[in-house]
Each structure stands twice: as structure tokens, then as C-alpha cells.
Amino acid sequence: MSSKIFFSKFPVTTQVLVVPLRVVPRLKDLNLEESIDYIKTIQLIHRFIEKLYKADSLNIAMQDGIAAGQSVPHVHTHIIPRYLVDSYGDGIYDLLEKNENNLNSFYQTYCKPLAVLDDDNRKPRTMEIMQGEANWLSAELEKFIKESDDE
Numbered sequence: 001m002s003s004k005i006f007f008s009k010f011p012v013t014t015q016v017l018v019v020p021l022r023v024v025p026r027l028k029d030l031n032l033e034e035s036i037d038y039i040k041t042i043q044l045i046h047r048f049i050e051k052l053y054k055a056d057s058l059n060i061a062m063q064d065g066i067a068a069g070q071s072v073p074h075v076h077t078h079i080i081p082r083y084l085v086d087s088y089g090d091g092i093y094d095l096l097e098k099n100e101n102n103l104n105s106f107y108q109t110y111c112k113p114l115a116v117l118d119d120d121n122r123k124p125r126t127m128e129i130m131q132g133e134a135n136w137l138s139a140e141l142e143k144f145i146k147e148s149d150d151e
Helices: 032-052 091-098 127-150
Strands: 003-006 016-020 057-061 077-082
Touching: 003 032, 016 032, 032 057, 032 077, 032 127
Parallel strands: none
Antiparallel strands: 003 016, 016 077, 057 077
């Protein structure tokens, strides 16, 4: 896998960011091999996050270019678990736009939908907490891949 998975330091809700290793501003700038890897990674993380967070559906969002709301000049895709009872609707895109600048941070991981906090109530998490969550998620992903291979 030549794409990376990140989590937001200031999460909107449970969300995962998939980012190709090579820094390119737009999806069209990936070469064929990178494009295939990127989409396969998005599909893998789609299945993984849906199962891990017991989501009813997912939003898969990409702001590709300034006019589309992209504020970080590096292509990335948000994968957001959605629940029939979360009531965000299309408002999730406004929340994403507000938090686009937090791409390079990691994100807290829980197995249930999170309430969206006002910006004033959102506090950065410590590197220790984020490292623990990253280790947990990495182990869960390894188990998921092994189970998928066994099926």
C-alpha cells in the first residue's frame, strides 16, 4: 500500500483521511499505479471502517481543487462513518470544510458516533493518546485484512 491513513487531531466526527504518499495537489496528478493503489486503499478502508464502527453507510468526500473547497494542497479523501440516527445530513460537508486545515494530525478512534463539539470546545489531543489510538487501529486493520484474506 503506497497510501497513508490519517486521523484528525480536531475531529469533526469519526473520520479517516486517506492520502497518497507522493504529495500532489489534485487527483488527476497521480500516475496510473498511484491511482490504482489510492482507490484500492480507499476501498479497503471503506470496508474496514464500516465494519469497525458498525456504520450504516459512509460519506466519501474529496475537495479536489480550490474552487471545490480544498485548503490543503495535497490530494486526500475523507471517509466518514454515517448512521441513520446521526442527523448530519449534507451539513457534514460544512463541518469538513471548517476542519480541512487539520489534515496532518491524527484522529481519535471510537466505536460509536461522536457528538460534534463547537469549535471552542474542541481540544487538541496529546501525541501519547493519538499514538495509542494509532497502534490500536493498526492492530485492528491487520486483523481485518487477515480475516478478509481467510474468507
